[in-house]
Structures are given as C-alpha cells and as structure tokens.
Amino acid sequence: MVSQPVIGVLALQGDVREHLTALRSLGADPISVRRPAELAACDGLVVPGGESTTMVKLARIFELLEPLREAVRGGLPTFGTCAGMIMLADRIEDGAVGQETIGGLHITVRRNAFGRQVDSFEDDLEVDGLAAPVRAVFIRAPWVEAVADDVDVLARVAVGPAAGRIVAVRQGPLMATSFHPEVGSDDRVHGMFVDLVRSA
C-alpha cells in the first residue's frame, strides 16, 4: 500500500486544477500528465471533465492515446469525470463521427444525454459507499446507457425526467461519474478513488 500515491490528472484540456487541489487535500501526490513518461510515474489517474472530442484529439497529437489504453488495460486505477467518463467508456451514443475513446470501462455512455433544456443542473445523489448524499453538479453531462455484468452502479439520478439514469459506476480499479465531484468542497468522491488507488 502506497500511503502518498502519485495520482496524475490528464492535463490536455478541461478542469485539471480543481482535481489537483482535491487530490492534494486528501494526501495524494498529484501531478499533471501530458507525456507518456509522466503517465508511467502514476499510481492512479484522473481523466477530468472538459470536451471529450477535443481531449481525444489532443491525446493522439501528444502520443498519449495508446499509452493511456495500455495503462488502463494494465490495471492502472483510473477515475473519469464527465468528459472523462466518456473517455473511459467502451462505447458512445451520440458521439462525434468516429469519436474514439481510451476505453476499458464496459459501459455505453450517451453524450450530452440530459439535453438542452437541462444543460446544467444539480442533484443530491445517494452514492453507494458514502453515508450522506453528494451535491452533484452536472454540466452537459453524459449518462450511462448500459453496463456489463462486471460494472457496479454507484449512483442514479434521484428526481426529474432523468430519474433512474446511471451517473456513477465502478469496475474493478476503474471509476467514473457523469457529474463533477471537483466542483465545491466535498471531496468524498475523490476520497473513494484515493482509497481505491491505495488498496490497488
């Protein structure tokens, strides 16, 4: 067990700094990842929110896409939030034409699933493993359309037209949320991931 694990945040695009701050406050040693050598130094990785189509293009340009795929396949604990959830998904509905992902998480995500009417919203979510609900912030978020048998559902939307939709999952060392746990001061979801990295 590594007590101060090195946790990378993929820093090609998106809200990197908020994740670095949350991870640091939980006692991890966070680093920005833009190169394969930085990725290789990580005990765990966060793929942040942002724009998945841009992020995957930049990952190719920075020659990180294949190393990321190998790392995830090789069991690197990885946590994707929002666009990061899309990046980890094996399949995308409503993706851009030919949109690639890192993959590894046996789910189908629907991109921009909540639609224009509710581009962004907040919900108090019961998350499996946490005692009290999480105030979850959704920003042009995906939801999980389908999961394989080896994927645990950690949270579903509680109310409104999307009630019942899956918005947090775990599969072995992989975790993903549709929402942005790095927004605000509640670091319990990051805490779940840091625990996962520590126990890996």
Ligand SMILES: NC(=O)CC[C@H](N)C(=O)O
């Ligand atoms: N906040 C986000 O990460 C939005 C994700 C974005 N809609 C995408 O498709 O990548």
